[in-house]
Amino acid sequence: MALSSLTNIHAGFLPLTDAAILIACKELAYDKKNGFTLNLVKESSWANIRDRMAIGHFQIAHMLAPMPVAASLGLSPLPQSIIAPMALGVGGNAITISRALAEKIHIHLSAPTINAKETGLALYKVVAENRKRNGTPLSFGVVHPYSSHNFDLRYWLNASGINPETDIQIVVVPPTLLPAALEAGHIDGYCVGEPWNSVAVEGEIGEILTVKNEIWKHSPEKVLGVSQSFASEEPALLSAALRSFYEAARWCQNPENIEELAIILAQEKYIGQAASVIFPALSGQLKIKSDQTMQSAGFLDAFTNHATYPWQSHALWFYTQIERWRGQTWDPVKAKAAQQTFRPDLYKDALQELDISFPESSIKIEGDNQFFDQRVFDPGKADQYLEQDLAN
Amino acid sequence: MSDSAISVLILDENKIRASIIEAGLKEAGHSQVTILSHTTGIAKEIETLDPDVIVIDLENPNRDMLEAMFQLSRSVKRPVAMFVDHSDGAALVSAVEAGVSAYIVDGLKKERVKPILDLAILRFNAFAKMERDLELAKEELAGRKLIDQAKAILMEKRGFSEEEAYTLLRKTAMNQNSKISTVAQSLITAATLLNEGD
Numbered sequence: 001m002a003l004s005s006l007t008n009i010h011a012g013f014l015p016l017t018d019a020a021i022l023i024a025c026k027e028l029a030y031d032k033k034n035g036f037t038l039n040l041v042k043e044s045s046w047a048n049i050r051d052r053m054a055i056g057h058f059q060i061a062h063m064l065a066p067m068p069v070a071a072s073l074g075l076s077p078l079p080q081s082i083i084a085p086m087a088l089g090v091g092g093n094a095i096t097i098s099r100a101l102a103e104k105i106h107i108h109l110s111a112p113t114i115n116a117k118e119t120g121l122a123l124y125k126v127v128a129e130n131r132k133r134n135g136t137p138l139s140f141g142v143v144h145p146y147s148s149h150n151f152d153l154r155y156w157l158n159a160s161g162i163n164p165e166t167d168i169q170i171v172v173v174p175p176t177l178l179p180a181a182l183e184a185g186h187i188d189g190y191c192v193g194e195p196w197n198s199v200a201v202e203g204e205i206g207e208i209l210t211v212k213n214e215i216w217k218h219s220p221e222k223v224l225g226v227s228q229s230f231a232s233e234e235p236a237l238l239s240a241a242l243r244s245f246y247e248a249a250r251w252c253q254n255p256e257n258i259e260e261l262a263i264i265l266a267q268e269k270y271i272g273q274a275a276s277v278i279f280p281a282l283s284g285q286l287k288i289k290s291d292q293t294m295q296s297a298g299f300l301d302a303f304t305n306h307a308t309y310p311w312q313s314h315a316l317w318f319y320t321q322i323e324r325w326r327g328q329t330w331d332p333v334k335a336k337a338a339q340q341t342f343r344p345d346l347y348k349d350a351l352q353e354l355d356i357s358f359p360e361s362s363i364k365i366e367g368d369n370q371f372f373d374q375r376v377f378d379p380g381k382a383d384q385y386l387e388q389d390l391a392n
Numbered sequence: 393m394s395d396s397a398i399s400v401l402i403l404d405e406n407k408i409r410a411s412i413i414e415a416g417l418k419e420a421g422h423s424q425v426t427i428l429s430h431t432t433g434i435a436k437e438i439e440t441l442d443p444d445v446i447v448i449d450l451e452n453p454n455r456d457m458l459e460a461m462f463q464l465s466r467s468v469k470r471p472v473a474m475f476v477d478h479s480d481g482a483a484l485v486s487a488v489e490a491g492v493s494a495y496i497v498d499g500l501k502k503e504r505v506k507p508i509l510d511l512a513i514l515r516f517n518a519f520a521k522m523e524r525d526l527e528l529a530k531e532e533l534a535g536r537k538l539i540d541q542a543k544a545i546l547m548e549k550r551g552f553s554e555e556e557a558y559t560l561l562r563k564t565a566m567n568q569n570s571k572i573s574t575v576a577q578s579l580i581t582a583a584t585l586l587n588e589g590d
Contacts, residue, residue, distance in 0.1 A: 045455040051493070055485045078484060145460045172460035174453030177432055186433045 007036045007237055012049040013062035015042060015271040016175060017194040017281045018092045018222045020261060021302055022062055025248035027264050034244040036237060042269065045174060046144045053227050054080040059234075060241065062088060063225030066318040068341040070146040073322065073334060081228035084315070085346035086242055088222040089249065090307045092281060092300035093149055093212035094197040095156070097189035098182050101126070101138065102207040102289070114286075114294055116214040116372035120160030123209070127167050141173040141181060141190035148212070148221050151321040153191040156215045158392070159373040164325075182206050193221070194281035194300065195273050201287050202277050208288040213298050217370050218305060220314040223342075231346070239350035246308060246351055253303035258282040306359055308347075313363035313379035315342040320382055324389040335382065399424035400508060401443035403452055405431060409519045413447065416511050435461060445505055446495045447512045450488065458495060483509065490516040535573030542576035545583050 009031075013019040022040060025031055031038040041058070043049050049061045054076070068082040097105065108122035127138065142150040154164040164170055173181050178190045179200045189209070190196075200206035212219060224245065231238050251257055259275075262282055266275040280286050284299045301307040319338035323329070344362045351358075366377040377385060400422055404410035410427045417425050426441055428434055431454055438446070438461065448455060483506075487493055490513040496505050539561065546557035561579075565572045 044451050044453040047455040047459055047493075048450050051484070051488055055488055057488070144456050171435065172457045174456055176453055180432050184433060 008039055009036055009060060009237065009241055010039045010041060010058050011060045011062070012041050012043045012052055012058045014044075014046065014049070014175065015273075016062075016092075016196075016222075017265060017271065017278055018089055018300065019062045019270070020252050020265060020282075021088050021245050021249045021308075022224075023265060023270050024252050024261060025244050028248065028251060030244035030247045030251075031241075033247075034240040036240055036244075038241070038244075044176075046147075049225075050076060050080075050082075051078065053082065053225065054078040056227075059227055059230040060238075061225045063223055064144055064147045065220045065223045065314065066146040066148065066151065066322060067144075068223065068225055069315050069318045069338045070322060072337045072341050073319075075146065075322070082225045083228055083231055083341055083343050083346070084223035084310050085226055085231070085238070085343040085350070086224040086245060087220055087308050087310050087314075088224055088245075089252075089300060089302040090218050090221060091211075091213040091298060092193050092221050093152060093191055094194070094286070095140075095153065095189060095191045095209045095211070096178075096182070096197045096200050096206045097209050098185070098187075098206050099204070101188045102209070104129075105209065112288070112292055112294075114208065114210045114214055114288060114296065116156055116210045117160075119210045120156055120162075120372075123157075124161045127162050131167070137167060137169050138188040139169040139171060139186070141171055141178050141187045141192070143175050143178075143192055144172060146318075146322065148219070148318075149191040149193070151318065151325075152212055152215050152219070154325065155321070156210070156372070159371075159375070179203060179205055195271060195277045198277045198280050198287060199273060201289060202274075204290055208286060211286070211296055211299055213296060215372050216366070218298065218301065218307070219370075220311070220318075223310060231343075238346070242347060242350035243354065246354065249303040249308050252282075253301065253307075255283075309359055310342040310344050310347055311359075311362070311364055312339045312342045312344065313366070313377070315339050316363070316379050316382050317366070317377055320386040320389065324386060327390070329390065330383040330386050332383075339379075397424075398422060398445060398504065398508070399441070399443045400426070400445045400447065401438065401441055402427045403434070403446060403448040403454060403458075405429055405452060406449065406519075409449070409516070412519060413512055413515045416515050417508065420507065420511060422508070444496065445508055447508070448493050448495070449516075450491045450493055455493065486513055491520070492516045535571070535576075538573050538576040538580065542579045545579060549583075 011022055013022055026038045026040055046064060049063060050067060052058050053061055068084045070076065071080055071082045104126045105122045108125045109118060113119065140153060142153055157164045157168060162168060175192050175196045178192050178196050181187050182190060182200055183205045197208050201208060226238065252261055262275040262279040265271050265278050266273060271278060281300050284296050285293055286296045286299060287293045316335065316339045319335055348358050363379045368374040368376055400417055402410045402413055407429045410429060414425045414427055428437060431452065434454065435457065446458065448458065487509060492512050494509045494512065542561060543554055543557040546552045546560060547554060561572050561575055565575045
C-alpha cells in the first residue's frame, strides 16, 4: 500500500511499561501493515489525555480502565463518551513503601514475601501501633482518583482491616513524581505501574511490598480508550487498529522479544528510564529490594489468557468501586451504561478474521481464587456486592 | 474594584512564562498573584494559599493531583471546578491548544474569571511564538556558521575569493532546489570524508 493512502491515528500515552502494546505497534510497524499510521504523543497527565480526546486531538489513548466508566457517570469536566474495545493487558502495578516503613513491616513478617494477605496483615499491625501512639496517619500515593491503583490499594487495605478513609491518607501524585515524593518523605508508600516501583528499588529509596497480581489475579489495568465519535465514524479504521494492537500484544508477550521491548521502551521519547529498570516487569523477576529478587509469574501479561479482552464485568466492578467510595447506591441505569463502555463486540468484530478463539461471554465471575481475600465478584449480583461494600 | 480580590495561583515550571502571565495579571489589576514553579510537595502550599483561581500549564503532571484535591475537597475546604464549564467547549479548545488549563472556586462568577483565562491563553500563545522565533534565530545562526565554514573550504581548496565561494554555494543550492546551509553542510561532510584518507 502506498504511503500516501495511509490514514493517521493520534494516540496519547503516559510513560509507563503498560503502554508497551501501543509502542510496539508503532516500532514494529504493525500499523503500516494494517494500512494506517499511528502517531504516538507522550503526555504528562491522565487529565490531559482525557481532555485532548474530548476536543478531538486524540482518537484513541492509553487509558486507566476506570476512566471510560467515570466518563459515563458524568465525572469528567466535559461531557464525553469513551469506549474501551480492547484491554492493554492485565496486571503491572505494585505497592512500594519507603525504607523506613519497610523496617517496621519486616518485624511482622517471618520471611520475605509479596503475598498480599501476609503483607496486608503486617501493614495492619503497623497502622494499629501507630494509632496507639497517636502518630500521624501513613500517607499513600496513587496516580489518579479513577485508577485501578486507587481501587486496588483501597480493596487491599480494606480487606486487611485498614480503613482507607480514616486509618490512612490517600493522595494523588503523578507517576513520574512518586519516587521523589517517597524520597522526600511526603508519602510513605504508593501504588503505581511500572517502571516507577523498580525505579524506587533501584535508587534504594523504597521496597516493593506486594503486587497487583497478588491482590487480584489477572486483573484489569489499562485499556485502549476510544472516543465514541471516532468509533462511529471510522469503524473500519478502528478495526484495523485493534488488529494491529492484537498482533503487537502477541509480540510483547513472547519471551524472546522482551529484551528488545525493554530497549525500545527505554528510549527518551517513550519511558526515558534504563532498560534494566524496565525489564523486571516484563520478565516477572521482580527486584523487591536491593538484595532480593522474587519471581512474580503473570506480573504483567500483555497477551495470554485473553489479556486484551475487554470484559464487561470488569467495567461493572469499577462502577461498584467508584460508587462505593463516593458513597452512592446502586443505580441500574448507571450500572448498565458503565458496563457498556467496554465493548467486546467491537473486539470480536475486528479480530474475527484472525482465526482465534474468543471467550463466549462478555462477562465472567471472579471466583474465590481471584481476589486475595477469596471474595467473589458475580456480575449478576453486582448490586448486592455494592450494597455489602456500602454497609461495611 | 472587586476583581482585585480574586487571588490567582500560577503553576508553571517555566519561570519566565509564569512571570509574563503574572505581569499581565498585575497590569489588569490583580494584586494577589502567586507563582509555584516546583512540582513536588505542592499540595500543602496550595492548601495554605487557598487560591480562587489556579492557572496550570498542561505540561505539568500535577493536573491529576489538582483534580483529586478538588474532587475530594478534604485538604482544600472549598470545592473547585474546572473553569471551562459544559457550555463553553470553544474556550477549552483554545486553552488546551495554547497549553494551559485553569481551575476556579465553584460559585465564582464566570464573567469575572474569563478575562484571567483569556489573558493566560494570550500570553501562553505569545510565549510559544517567542520560543519558535528563538529557535528559528538559532537555526539561522547555525546555518550562517556552516556557510562560513564551507566558504573557507572552497577558498582553500580551489583558490576562490570569498565572493566566488558564496556565489558557487548559492548557485548549487538553486540548482538543487535546497537551502544554502544544506549545500554547505554536504560540502563540509564531503570534505571531511575526503580528508580522512590523508
